Amino acid sequence: MAQGWRRLRAGFLVPVAFVWALCMALALPAPAQDLGGLARLDGAVTLEAGWRSLSLSIPMTQAVPWRTRLMSDPPRAIVDFRTLDWTGFEPASVPLLGDATALRVGNAGGGWSRLVIELSRPMGFAQAGLATDQETGAAVLSIALSPLSDTSFAAQASALAATDGEPGPNVLRTATDRLALGQRPTRVVLDPGHGGVDPGAIHEGVTEASITLTFARELAEALRRTGRYEVVLTRDNDTFISLEGRITVAHSTQADVFLSLHADALEDGQAVGATLYTLAQSATDAAGAALAERHDRDDMLGGGVDLTGTDDAVASVLMDLARAETGPATDRLARALVGAIRGAELRMHRHPWQQAAFSVLKSPSVPSALLEIGFLSSDRDRERLRDPAWRTSMEQALVGGLDAWVEAEVAQQALRLR
CATH class of the missing domain: 2.60.40.3500 (Immunoglobulin-like)
Structure with a gap:
């Protein structure tokens, strides 16, 4: 099924000469990769x-x-x-x-x-x-x-x-009267982290932005081929999208699930394996807190609106909404994805499900998770991320995890209707 959406971008540019000089210095050419999702x-x-x-x-x-x-x-x-x-x-x-x-x-x-x-x-x-x-x-x-x-x-x-910029018969619609989950394709927003002036982590010329875009395109293709999913990417090329802009895509398309994809690097180089994060006011550990802080700092560098600077009262309301409305569904999503990845015998972090205050997860109405597919700071993870066969295995595991989550949500809906 063909997809499409309206992309809105909120924020301001930071006209500071050294920022652009730094970005140009970091804009290293990415190695050729198999972009099977294009x-x-x-x-x-x-x-x-x-x-x-x-x-x-x-x-x-x-x-x-x-x-x-x-x-x-x-x-x-x-x-x-x-x-x-x-x-x-x-x-x-x-x-x-x-x-x-x-x-x-x-x-x-x-x-x-x-x-x-x-x-x-x-x-x-x-x-x-x-x-x-x-x-x-x-x-x-x-x-x-x-x-x-x-x-x-x-x-x-x-x-x-x-009709320019408006949904038509060939793009996603956002009608509020659409069928319940399970009676229609599940709408997934995939968010390839970083992009444009923000390359993310860089190791040996490989950028996090290029790795996540490749993976997101391939995962989108795998989901669409099932016939059970509609997929939107927050970015489909090497462009910068602010954190607020990424959340806006999830809201404007009325996503059922928001999955942000990353392949970060940690200074100590000890982190290995896929790690799933969900929203919490405080991080599970210091590494999670550092990752969340860096993601938000990178967003400010690119000119987006840093949601962590939101007024405390507003932030508190958003957190409460997230917990009350989507918290249980997000927890079920995390369990389903972690279970599917482990079931496929793919390497996961010793603490596979963690929590941190990632701004990109602060959508109060969409179950949201951030997946570190692997870490560029790990030699073993870099080898896996570059391997098309391994990526295919991970993508199929995520399809299975989302299938399990949808099944669980349909069951929850049936219980609420009794």
Whole structure:
């Protein structure tokens, strides 16, 4: 199922010259990695001409958010895609037929790529739909264009433009009357930690930001392929998102679960294995407190709003809400994920479930957890994080853990209805 969302960013920039100099100094090139979660073309793009019509088919390795647009002078039909890699595609390889006069692709900004079909006369979208193979996750976007009068073309162009940034049939909706958990796909927000001017931990040229993005893309693909999950990533490229902005994504998409992904480093180098954190006013140990403090400090460096500086009364209310509304569900989430990781016989920290005051977990309405997949400061963890087979095992364990959590939440709902 294709996904999409509206991303809101709150905060302010810190115009301090040395900050940017420091960030540039730390912006080391990341090594090439297998980004299996990125959608790519999965075959030939085909264009067919019928009587007074055009049909276009775009095969992809997986579904992505998409949107349609019409533009004039000259008339053009446009399809935008989120996180679709067009590498290797040559528009000249597609024969131009019927009213199609040119075909090209480019960057539409904001993480979107654009396919443009130039037309010899005004034509509009008679049909557009995305079909997904539930077994493989592959998807095909099919569109059909038919002639329009100048007036109808302008009307359809205006209607499509009015939906810019709004949920449509091909993106996630946030209706409050959606079905209960278990009767619809579970909506998961994956949060790859750090990004952009904040690379996170760095070791031997490997950045935490690149590791977590790779893992999040792969985990998103694994979840989507089950057909049981809708997945949103807080970032899908190397950009900075503030802590408040990450929480906003969870709220604006009405997420059922928020999972922040990290691969940190600790000075003593002793931490080894996956570690799950949930929200608490005080940390389980000094290492957890140091990690939470550093994450918040990195957010300030990037220009975001540091939620730990919130007025004490407001912070107290948020904490109370988190405990009362989502605390039990979050605890069940932690138990399910830790149980699944251990069940897969994957290495975990000697204290696998800990608590700390991570600001990114301070959403009062969404069960939230932070997973340190491993630690870049550990030689053994670095080797595992770079191993695609190990990542696949961890990703499958997390899918199983989320399945167990959903089952438990459905059972809790049934008990409340008795």
